Amino acid sequence: MFSTVGALYRHAVRLLHPTTGPEVDVSDLHLDLERPPPPGRPWVILNMVASVDGATTVKGLSGQLGGPGDRQVFRTLRGLADMILVGAGTVRAEGYRPPRSPDDSLASARAAAGQPVRPRLVVVSARLDLDPSAALFTERLPEDPPPLIATVRSAPLDRREALAEVADLIDLGRTRVDLTGLLAALGDIGARTVLCEGGPDLNHQLLAAGLVDELCLTISPNLVGGAGTTGPGLLSGGTFAVPSGLRLDRVLAHDDFLFCRYLVA
Secondary structure (H helix, E strand, O other): OOOHHHHHOOOOOOOOOOOOOOOOOHHHHHHOOOOOOOOOOOOOEEEEEOOOOOOOOEEEHHHHHOOOHHHHHHHHHHOOOEEEEEEEEHHHHHHOOOOOOHHHHHHHHHHHOOOOOOOOEEEEOOOOOOOOOOHHOOOOOOOOOOOEEEEEEOOHHHHHHHHHHEEEEEEEEOOHHHHHHHHHHHHHHOOEEEEEEHHHHHHHHHHHHOOOOOOEEEEOOOHHHEEEEEOOOOOOOOOOOOOOOOOEEEEEEEEEEEEEEEEEE
């Protein structure tokens, strides 16, 4: 009787770490993956880093949670994306600058695929609370298109006029940016892969609308504790009507960091 009951609760697991398997190059690994655009929009990757206790920033910035491996994943995902999608709050907090040219292997892959040398930045901002003199706008190379700002029809006119000098603005909604419409518009201008870098409100909206295909989550071997974990974390918003299921595709490890790739079920 005891053995029968015990068997009901016995499940086989796989040991993922430590392993003795071969080392792999992150860039080559991601370049080999298939990312077919869903009907009507590009493939959307959500890339985030979080501590073991769930913090996504330390003193408002994500950099202290990362490491060399995480930065390579960050550069790789940027290097394969057609466009980088980010919320205005993250742009302000992290001091965003124009995307850099990718490394050699990624640059060659972009050229072979007919992609521009660098991805284009797309900022979501209903209030247009962005500084036109910020490096994001002033350090853009002249051969690159200006950042695209997705906003709403109710955005302040003075902010609209100031930013129209340094960016391309697109109205999508009256008071809240229509992300479904935005992704459709990005697909119409040639984007096949879009990388979202947050923040938590934008992440939540995309997932709630079923607009994320892939989640790349770096688990940082740190405990932030205290006030560091009181923020919104990866997502900021109400409970989903139906939990968003994920399928674990692979896990990589480097210097105690875990790099998890999930596909949205």
